[in-house]
Amino acid sequence: MSASTGICESGVKLDSTESQSSKDSPAHCAQKAVTAGSLSVRNLTVLLGKNGRSVPIVQSLSFDIKRAEMVALVGESGSGKSVTCRAIMGLLPGYMQRTGELFLGGAEIPQGRVSAQTAMVFQDPVGTLNPVRTIGFHLKEVLSLRRSIRGALAYARAVELLRQVGLREPERAMTLYPHQLSGGMNQRVGIALALAGNPSLLLADEPTSSLDTTTQAQIMDLLAKVREEAGLAILFVTHDLGLVSQRADRVIVMYGGQMVESGTPRDLFENPRHPYTAALIASLPRVGGEHGQLRSIPGKVPPPGEGPAFCRFADRCSRADETCHAIAPPWITIDPNHLARCHHAAR
Amino acid sequence: MMRSKLFSYILRKVFRAVFTLLLLSTLVFFALRLSGNPARILLSPDAPPEMVAAYAERYGLNAPLAEQYVLYLRNLLSADFGSSYINSKPVAAIIIDRLPATLELGLSGIVLAIFIGIPLGLMAALDRSGPIDKYAMTLATLVYSVPSFFFGVLLMLLFSVALRWLPSSGSDTWRNLILPAMTLGIGNAALLARFTRSAVAEIMQQPYILAARARGTPRSRIIVHYLLPNAGIALLTVIGLMIGTTIVGAIVTETVFAWPGLGSLFVSSVSSRDIPVVQAIVILSAATMVTTNLTVDFLYRVADPRIRTAQR
Known part of the structure; x- marks a missing residue:
């Protein structure tokens, strides 16, 4: 089959041989041993519907996140980015099923099990906290469950965590209910809760989407800080390409359940090779740019099981030709860290 | 302040x-x-x-x-409801005489409804579209749509006439209480089961449940600290309403089982045009409704910190 199976530098490797088993897979990695605290995703596929007809909503995703690295997963709604997050967390709803392998710190994460090494920060900071329990209850609960710290020690540790995430009066915050804090403050609590379990991987599912711009920047700074301090690997899911341009080490662009391009923010912004990435960048509002309307991508993401089968973007792509509708696009290596999955990526 | x-x-x-x-x-x-x-x-x-x-x-x-x-x-x-047109006894005395039987039956019915309805609804919600959900909820709908006196008659036919286990009327021993309490409780249990199911099902969709699972919170803890307290807020209204209507509203049940409470008194007073007694019972049941509503309002504050701490 594939002649060369090298070390996955960025988790994404060109595999131009068109074989059945690896036609969707950018990284056909046999390599499983990875450094501690890092995530390896191999051929992650999520199927919707259990028996009978099932349609993939995430298809053969493979990537790695190293310690203290922040990888951004970018895409429109419906691209499968949140489902990817839930699959890694082990919290897929009953009507979804994952295949493929997940490794955290070298150990495999079993199917449907919530990994104690993984924590998650959610989009709706107030809604993700129990409205009838105090902030202190939440923190003490997770400290007890994940670290077996209880009593006065748990209280002290909880206060310390709240201080660490930048809450000004941590002792007072312990006694408050979620609705008594602002969205930004609740998101800080959410991050404190995530850190309480001492995870090695943090999944952040649009953690700043419901916050105003100033608060957004503060939360991003906080995430950068905890990444440095705790050496966390962070998977940052967002639809906001602008937000990740300064913060992420690497960006993975998803479309219709598939990875379409991967590279550093600089690679993507200066040299986008997949037409979808280029369109996303072109749709960003720019200060001092051309006057007139915001540019948008015509059409919308096809629902799972519908739309073009090979290149999922073919229907909306200005460069699409017959090849795009007939043959699955190969991964094209632009440089070892920059890959795009498009027939036209080589130019 | x-x-x-x-x-x-x-x-x-x-x-x-x-x-x-x-x-x-x-x-x-x-x-x-x-x-x-x-x-x-x-x-x-x-x-x-x-x-x-x-x-x-x-x-x-x-x-x-x-x-x-x-x-x-x-x-x-001055709590003077006048005296009966029929036997000239003070209405207050007549009511006080009948009240214990009504309270006994009403409260038994409610306790039965709560202890059957809430666990059943909770199980159905946790077992979404599983066997408990399918059968128990279909049964609950069926039970709720059948009038309570029909149940009373059915229970009586089974336990009193066919099996001869329980008495069909009167209130001499605790065994007399079983059938009327079941008649009164089962409809309310069905209602409560349905309400509990939908309340719990709605709470289960809340992001804080997913977040709790992501933090590794075990299922039992999620039920006790996340599902029940939040669903309970929604159930308070239903239970309050139920208490209000059940305590003084067991007219049919009391009549079917010849239970010597306010319900059967009401029926006989209406047919004998004993206005002071009818008047007093209507006012009393209204007072019960108002009082339970008031209590529910206060309980909301206890159960829901969002109301308790809201700026007024």
């Missing part, structure tokens, strides 16, 4: 409750007198006019309606 705010809140609520009761008493007074001269209704159609006049005189029915109304209100305030 906080304390005076709470105090004025309570005062406002209590004032509103008293006002509701006053309005209701007024309504009852005029509605019952709209049906004509009670003396004429009470006595047989061919009663001599002298007798009607004597009756009217005796119960103060000759005075202008406004005067009667003022007297009625004054008496109500």
Whole structure:
């Protein structure tokens, strides 16, 4: 089959041989041993519907996140980015099923099990906290469950965590209910809760989407800080390409359940090779740019099981030709860290 | 500051409750007198006019309606409900005599409803579209849509007539309580099961449940600390309403099982046109409703910190 199976530098490797088993897979990695605290995703596929007809909503995703690295997963709604997050967390709803392998710190994460090494920060900071329990209850609960710290020690540790995430009066915050804090403050609590379990991987599912711009920047700074301090690997899911341009080490662009391009923010912004990435960048509002309307991508993401089968973007792509509708696009290596999955990526 | 705010809140609520009761008493007074001269209704159609006049005189029915109304209100305030047209006993004494039986039956029914309905609804919600959900909820819908007296008769046929295990009427021993309590409780249990199921199912969709699972919170803890307290807030209203209607509202059940409570008293008083007794029972059941509503309002504050700490 594939002649060369090298070390996955960025988790994404060109595999131009068109074989059945690896036609969707950018990284056909046999390599499983990875450094501690890092995530390896191999051929992650999520199927919707259990028996009978099932349609993939995430298809053969493979990537790695190293310690203290922040990888951004970018895409429109419906691209499968949140489902990817839930699959890694082990919290897929009953009507979804994952295949493929997940490794955290070298150990495999079993199917449907919530990994104690993984924590998650959610989009709706107030809604993700129990409205009838105090902030202190939440923190003490997770400290007890994940670290077996209880009593006065748990209280002290909880206060310390709240201080660490930048809450000004941590002792007072312990006694408050979620609705008594602002969205930004609740998101800080959410991050404190995530850190309480001492995870090695943090999944952040649009953690700043419901916050105003100033608060957004503060939360991003906080995430950068905890990444440095705790050496966390962070998977940052967002639809906001602008937000990740300064913060992420690497960006993975998803479309219709598939990875379409991967590279550093600089690679993507200066040299986008997949037409979808280029369109996303072109749709960003720019200060001092051309006057007139915001540019948008015509059409919308096809629902799972519908739309073009090979290149999922073919229907909306200005460069699409017959090849795009007939043959699955190969991964094209632009440089070892920059890959795009498009027939036209080589130019 | 906080304390005076709470105090004025309570005062406002209590004032509103008293006002509701006053309005209701007024309504009852005029509605019952709209049906004509009670003396004429009470006595047989061919009663001599002298007798009607004597009756009217005796119960103060000759005075202008406004005067009667003022007297009625004054008496109500001193808990004087007048005396029965039938046996001249003070209405308050008649009611106090019947109240324990009604409370016993009503509370048994409610306890039964809560202990069957809530766990059943919870299990159905946790077992979404599984066997418990399918069968129990279909059964609940069926039970709820069947009138309670039909159940009463069914239970009676089975346990009293066919099996001869339990008595079908009276209130001499605790065994007499079982069938009427079941009749009263089962419909409410079905109602509560359905409400619990939808309340819990809605809470299960909340992001904080997913977040709790992501933090590794075990299922039992999620039920106790996340699902039940939050679903309970929604259930408070239903249970409050249920208590209000059940305690004094077991008219059919009490009649079917010859249970000597307020419900059967109400039925006999209506048919014998004993207006003071009917009046008192209606006011009492209204007072029960108002009081349970008031209690539910306060319990909301206890159960939901969002209401408790809201800026008013």
